[in-house]
Amino acid sequence: xxxxxxxxxxxxxxxxxxxxxxxxxxxxxxxxxxxxxxxxxxxxxxxxxxxxxxxxxxxxxxxxxxxxxxxxxxxxxxxxxxxxxxxxxxxxxxxxxxxxxxxxxxxxxxxxxxxxxxxxxxxxxxxxxxxxxxxxxxxxxxxxxxxxxxxxxxxxxxxxx
Amino acid sequence: xxxxxxxxxxxxxxxxxxxxxxxxxxxxxxxxxxxxxxxxxxxxxxxxxxxxxxxxxxxxxxxxxxxxxxxxxxxxxxxxxxxxxxxxxxxxxxxxxxxxxxxxxxxxxxxxx
Numbered sequence: 001x002x003x004x005x006x007x008x009x010x011x012x013x014x015x016x017x018x019x020x021x022x023x024x025x026x027x028x029x030x031x032x033x034x035x036x037x038x039x040x041x042x043x044x045x046x047x048x049x050x051x052x053x054x055x056x057x058x059x060x061x062x063x064x065x066x067x068x069x070x071x072x073x074x075x076x077x078x079x080x081x082x083x084x085x086x087x088x089x090x091x092x093x094x095x096x097x098x099x100x101x102x103x104x105x106x107x108x109x110x111x112x113x114x115x116x117x118x119x120x121x122x123x124x125x126x127x128x129x130x131x132x133x134x135x136x137x138x139x140x141x142x143x144x145x146x147x148x149x150x151x152x153x154x155x156x157x158x159x160x161x
Numbered sequence: 162x163x164x165x166x167x168x169x170x171x172x173x174x175x176x177x178x179x180x181x182x183x184x185x186x187x188x189x190x191x192x193x194x195x196x197x198x199x200x201x202x203x204x205x206x207x208x209x210x211x212x213x214x215x216x217x218x219x220x221x222x223x224x225x226x227x228x229x230x231x232x233x234x235x236x237x238x239x240x241x242x243x244x245x246x247x248x249x250x251x252x253x254x255x256x257x258x259x260x261x262x263x264x265x266x267x268x269x270x271x272x273x274x
Contacts, residue, residue, distance in 0.1 A: 002259055002260070002262075002263045003255075003256055003259055006252055008248040008252070010248070011183070011187075013248070015248050015251055015252060015255065017252065017255045017256075017259070019259045019262075019263075021262060021263060021266055022263075022266065022267075023266045023269075027266060027269070028262070028266070031262055031265060031266070037265060040261060040265055041258050041261035041262050041265055042258065044254070044257050124259075126255060126259075128251070128255075132177070132178040133177035133178055134175065134177075134178040136248070136251065
């Protein structure tokens, strides 16, 4: 399993996940730099993501929607903060309407992704911080959760391929 | 998630969305406090603090008991853990993404080594 460490900070509503990938840092960076690759990994199998705008530069925006099994669309955006290609970037992730206008009063999360060469591969550290517990719940409610065993088995199929 | 659980989670997250309530909860998880002792910790009225305590109580995060004229409040560790369960749920989202990145990289036609 590529996930090597998980930390939950209940007070700060922060999730920190460390993973190791068998590929150079530049290759892992490409997953985020290329919208066609990013949409393959962002949404769970039953909520596939479509990336619309993609500007991974400081102050840039990335917009996307995810399509649920019932055809419902859930849109979101990234507001990109700092970018240090190919080592790290930060962004705020928020909810948007289907024209990609940020929805006011909806929760935001602050994210920092860091990639470093490690043992011939890449160690990636993902930090997501939610401003409130309500924010965390709304994110989960949005349908980004893939607890379903169906989704898990699809991943297994992908990995076995 | 069944409806009843969803309503419970709503109450839980509403309760935890406020900084003062989180602070009250931290105190009563550490040890039982009287509501008046809690009220003395904050720059707000006794009634306001009592209201915060009531919200925490409705969410099942805190339990009150009477001891003479005092109302004593203590935190429910098990209920607080359900915040942990929310983060755990989010962790599953991340594990999914990471597994997909791994699969995507593994499917590259031209591996460098």
